[in-house]
Amino acid sequence: MHPTHPSKQQGFSIVELMVAVVVGLLAVTFATRLMINGEQSKAASVGGSDAMQNGMLALFSINTDASQAGWGLNDDLVSGCNTRMTDTEGFALAPAVRDGAAITPLAPAVIADGGTGSDTLTLYSGSGLAGVGSTRVSDSYLGGATIKVDTAAPFGFNQGDVIVVAAEPSGADCALAQLSATPDDSILQIAAGSGWRFNTGNLGLLYNAGQARVFNLGPAGKLSFHTWSVANGVLRLRATDLAGTGAQPQAVVGNVVALKAQYGFDTRAGTAFVPKDGMQVGRWSSAMIDADGDGSTGAPGDWQRIAALRIAIVARGAVPERPAARQTTCTATTAPLTVFGTAVPAGVAASPAQVALGIPNDAVSWTCYRYRVFETIVPIRNAGWRP
Incomplete structure (x- = not known):
């Protein structure tokens, strides 16, 4: 008889199993890393796309307003004039300062400088077809609801204007x-x-016969007095020609961190300043200056020297990025941004402005977002069209 031998055991050894486990873990690690990197790249791309879309929409909206600013306010008697206005729907003229005193000027643009925060930009324009159609006060106005002028049925003046x-x-x-x-x-x-939102039955001021003019800004429903601002990451608008936005601003575009603006003043002196031959920017400033050199800051002549506006929008992506591996702090953005850093036009010094990126009460740090800056220069084309 042949001796019986136990059959050999079939299968993997412990070494082979350990090698297989290690290879499997390495494959899972690599796959996980690929997925994480892919998601991070996707988040960055989506965030950049969101910021691009929001920023362009915000800048386009403001640019459209700014290009019309000053229409109907061209006359030297009106532009920069400290103006009284009441509105039953709550819109208020933007405050400014003239030699230390508070005023509310009618001008193409009024900027409230927010420092490193967002500015507030107010743009004014009328819609009268005549642009600067006017008539002279013929009898002294001492109060009341009637104004006597020297033109019978002045052209272009209609009920509701x-x-x-x-x-x-x-x-x-x-x-x-x-x-x-x-x-x-x-x-x-x-x-x-009730049908006349800007009336109290009295102008509140006195005017002597032959020493005042009445200018027509067009129908009230088309009066374009707009105030742009940013709060809690949202670009907002208050307007006289948009129902329900006179007193309370309405949201326009989200994920906008800041709006920044600067005046472009024509600082040419004496006979060199000829508006009808074209306005020229000689200095950028976020605050009013003595642009005409008469010794007064914020006088009508200074407001009439606004040749252009420099506007910047800072937008962020909608989706925050996560900290890098083994990090607790986001590094998508590591420092505040600076706008208006380029010298434009040639020969005019830039006036850079730093922008803080944090949004109050935001649960996510500003360093976790990616940002885009959109800048433009808008000529105040109505500034040179003066009677």
């Missing part, structure tokens, strides 16, 4: 009101009533 009464020569304050009736003979009516 917004008017501005300005002293002639300039120096005194202006007053804004609304025509409550189509002019009858040479009488302008500014009676108070």
Whole structure:
């Protein structure tokens, strides 16, 4: 008989199993790393795309307003005039300062400098077809709801139009009101009533006969007084021609961190300053300056020297990025941004402005987002069209 031998055991040895486990773990690690890197790249791409879209939309919206700014306010009697205005829907003129005193000027643009935070930009324009259609006050205005002018049924003046009464020569304050009736003979009516949002039945100022003019800014429904601001990461708008936004701003574009703006002043002196031949930027500033060199800062002549606006929008991606592996702090963005750093036009010094990127009460650090800056220069094309 042949001796019996136990059959050999079939299978893997412990060494082979350990090698297989290690190879499998390495494959899982590599696959996980690929997925993480892919998601990080996707988040960065999506964030950049969101910032691009939001920033371009915000800048386009403001640029459209700025390109029309100053229409109807071209006359030297109106532009820069400290103006009284009431509005039953709550819109208020932007505050400014003239030699230390608070004023509310009518001008193409009024900037409230926010320092390293977001600025507030107010843009004014009328819609009167005549642009600067006016008539002169013929009898002294001592109060009340009627204004006597020297033109019978002045051309282009209709019921519902917004008017501005300005002293002639300039120096005194202006007053804004609304025509409550189509002019009858040479009488302008500014009676108070529910249909006349800018009227109180009285201008609140006195004007001497032959020493004031009345300018027509067009229908109240098309009066473009707009205030742009940013709060809690949202670009907002207050407007006279958008229902429900007179007192409370409405959201326009999200994920906008800051709006920054600067005046471009024409600082040419004496006879070198000829607006009708074209305005030229000689200095950029976020604050009002003595642009005409008369010794007064914020006087009408300074507001009339605004040749352009420099505007910047800082937008961020909608999706924050995570910290890198083994890190607790995000590094998508590591420092505040600076805008207006380039010298444009040639020969005009830049006035750089640093922008803080944090949003109050945001649960995610600003360093976890990617940002894009959008800048433009908008000529105030109506500034040179003066009667």
